Amino acid sequence: MTSTYQQQLDAKVARITAQFSNYDPPSLEVFSSAEHNFRMRAEFRIWHTEDDMFYAMFERDADNQKQVIRIDEFPIADKSINALMPVLLNELKATEILSKRLFEVHFLATLKGEMLVSLVYRCPLNAEWEIAAKALSDKLNIKIYGRSRGQRVILTDDYVVEELQVFDQSYQYKQIESSFTQPNARVCQKMLEWACNAAKQSDKDLLELYCGNGNFTLPLSKHFNRVLATELAKSSVYAAQWNIEKNNIDNIQVARLSAEEFTQAYNGEREFRRLEEAEIDIASYDFDTVFVDPPRAGIDDDTLTLLQRFERIIYISCNPDTLHDNLQQLAQTHKITQFALFDQFPYTHHVESGVLLEKI
Template identity: 30%
Template sequence: MGRRKNKNRIVENVVILDAGAEGKCIARPEEADGRVVFITGVAPKDVVDVRVTKQRKSYWEATPVKFHSYSDERVEPFCKHFGVCGGCKWQHLSYENQLKYKQKQVKDNLERLAKVELPEIKPILASDETTFYRNKLEYTFSSRRWLTKEQISSGEDFDNRALGFHIPGRFDKIVDIDECYLQAEPSNTIRLEINKYARENDLEFYDVVNHTGLLRNLMIRSSQTTQDLMVMLQITAFNEKTESLLHFIKDSFPEITSLQYVINTKKNDTFHDLEVVCFDGKDYITETMEGLEFRIQAKSFYQTNSIQAYNLYKITRDFAGLTGNEVVYDLYTGTGTIANFVAKQAKQVIGVEYVEAAIEDAKVNSKLNGIENTLFYAGDMKDVLNEEFLEKHARPDVILTDPPRAGMHPDVIQMLLRIRAKHIVYVSCNPATQARDLQLLDEKYSVKAIQPVDMFPQTHHVENVVLLELK
């Protein structure tokens, strides 16, 4: 029963029914009067008392305050930072159950939102590696370390500096990470040694509220197919202290093949409009895939799970059914990874991407691999993909599209309906917006195949590939 009717009311003995969006779970207690309640920090089949933190007309949000019984789908989290750090929110679920709920997420979204005729959804492709699978991590330096209630009440004098990840919902608080299970060594060792050196040598950690301090961010990129390793620092000034830190990193970790820095005095951490300086080594690292080499610079986008990305691209290529005679449009091509990956099986591949620097990377990767049947264009998709573009280039037989989480712009979808390519292969990291777009494409296209792919174990995120065929 509800003890209070205000915003922070307690609802007792809530049975958690299912996994929901953004890593939360859902329940429908009687006290919610038919509303769905989204609850953080629980698992399906848990029975808990919850505190309601937000009330809206159609839903509530809540957090657990007491557990009466734990789900048999739970496992013991292996990371000491679980529940505090914003990553790996499904670490308390067995991997088998993670896959089950990701498969269900795809099925529910496509059936509930797309409302189109669907074939049987193929079983989700599991990741061989469930830890240490990422090739890139970005850590934040902060003078505002997150402390638990137990740490605060202990009376101990804690160092307020931190190098780690943001606390969910807090832009100003960082948890100091001892060990992370997302990226293989020497990632953890590099972060710990930089953290130690910076403290011992009194380098100021950044204060995001007052915008003061010297050290802002640390990015580590590691190739999973070569021995390349990139480290990049975001700093507010290049001076004697930061130069000494860079020399320390270089001397301590000779395996680093690309050591870079960027001076950022802005009030945000984005650096894509800033100059990246190569302090030592090359200004890129290399990944390989089926004999192709892909150069990745500090600003480049590349799938953060390299091994599973290869499986994702193979599925995309198989769905496209290329014979060597097709003209392929690769929309939202990024650095042209998919475009270059399928180029040998196509007559021509034309990639379009909003970020101009990414298009330059795509061109470099084509040249590096001796690929001569690709063309790349930079610009807003809804502006580039028009009738003039179609008159200039051959009309596509196959369209590959891998848009951001927001999905495709309605103007782009209308253009796809006018182009009438025989096949569209739609890769998505958000089944909800993918489902919305499939409903719009249903005017002229039928869904012929669906393949979910788990790119990010221990999280709720799921990739999904859909094959569409012209009716």
Template identity: 35%
Template sequence: MNKFDLFYEEISKRYLDIIHINLSPSSSFRYRCEFGYKHNSYTMYDNQKNILYLKNFKYAANSIQKVMPDLLFEINRSLDLKDKLFQINFRSNDLNKIMVTLIYHKNISNKLIDLVKSLSKLLNINIILRSKNFINFTSSKFLESTIDEYKVYQTDNCFYQPNKYLLNKMITKVKQMIEFPNDLLELYCGIGTFTLPLSKYFNQILATESNREANKCLIKALEKNQIKNIHPARISSDEVVMLFDGKKFNRMHGKSLSSFNFSHVLVDPPRSGLTKEVIQILKEFKNIIYISCNPKTYFRDVDLLKEYKINKIEIFDQFPNTEHIEIVSLLSLR
């Protein structure tokens, strides 16, 4: 059985309506790619853990594919650029701007910084230079994108939804799931991919995220977009549980849970899913928007939320030709 048949077989135990599948083109869909560097090539591993040596990558966005061979050529013809280089990461955006991160296992010299500046100008890309306890960037540490009409920001080491074709469809689907909104609690909000577009629908949003870089990106976006009803808090999901138990956090910046009238909670956890403690606080809400990148942990968590039914659900083929599926769903009290 393919991944969709496997998903239907499992979901049919919990949901009987037809589920729409949002497909992606099978190439040129990735806004974000990470590679090793070895033997004058980009490297990555296949499913059997065999190392692959690449000059280009057909799944990367066209803007990334365009620059990959030129960047590799320039690196390979410079002993200083290639020495102790072990990782090359790419990010792109809706305007086809490119951010490249070069990561080294050595101290960074002024000569290397100058070479990277020249390389940045030659290829018209922003390059971030990293080694242990060191970072340097040729223009900015932030890559700016547009979601709906909102400016959003990412750095080279925070999460960003990878599929350029499905991102806006996922956001639209979440917006369509909202009925009778008051305030929203969001866990794992990241850089605000869903938070910012949802600010039009809710009176207030408490947006929680433990990653420092993602939190800085969200704050920068709030300032740029002049949004006042989103309250970012750099706290983890475990700390949100403590918050509901009455613990005070300075990182709440004076806001208390009692100042919110939550109608919805949105969770977008890592592949490991939700902890039992987080699941317990979700039971305080009438509506749970659950976004998942792992059907196995999604079904596990939904089964622990026995008081809720799956009200709406769609799946998104974020990574074509792989076993991965992204789920966007609304759980409502029975």
């Protein structure tokens, strides 16, 4: 695996450079990943045999049939996950109530050393399970969270608190078990610093669409007078608000709106009680920059039209194909002045990229 990493990264660089050449971007900035131990999340099936059980994944053979692959170690996962995997498995095997009908194990680690383990079952979880799981949680000094169909058992927390360093400041983030977080924390720090450099320093306001748990929102807030961030998922809005308060930041408001809904509100086409309840006055903002980190499907046409009204657009993308498509419209009014590739997902075809667009 180590011998091929640079070759795979070089192939991604060549692919992205060629794909976006028609927009005449500046030279691509490349932010590489560590070759090992870069993932802070790992999810495994638990495979049961007559006298054993083990972590498993699946891959398809030449006939497109699923084959069970036993996983004893997982080099791409963080060292803390690899260290815990065999210890946890042995403890689960030794306790029948914890191993019976266990279906999956999910690990969520942090750079600061916290660990949340989600145990997913195909049977109800009872009081006996809770006692055994709590004892294991205390013994291994980890958080354990139980799930089965229609049931969630939170022994202590269903989240970890990550700490990311951006230049000379650290930020704390609540990362909830079932919510999206960047899996490669060290590359995420590079993305945050790149976005802050692209933002420079403004005496005006920032609009952020698709803010998630506030991953970019927190460090970007230092570079603007005020920030209005939007996100539709309730769990992400809750986490973003927790993160804002935890980091003692006072110039961010979060609106629970989709990008499409914000466009309607900004254009005066529709009123939203959610804005009134949150005491958010869109008209009071003086935006000069918009930051977007949309889902893989990209940005809808009406929101793209809205983006074209701002002086600067910072666009982080997890799908270069939809970014390329969106640029067909954005390039009519803006020019790419910075272009970056972040290798969040080594050994896969996935690429995270970023562009700074400035009005022509």
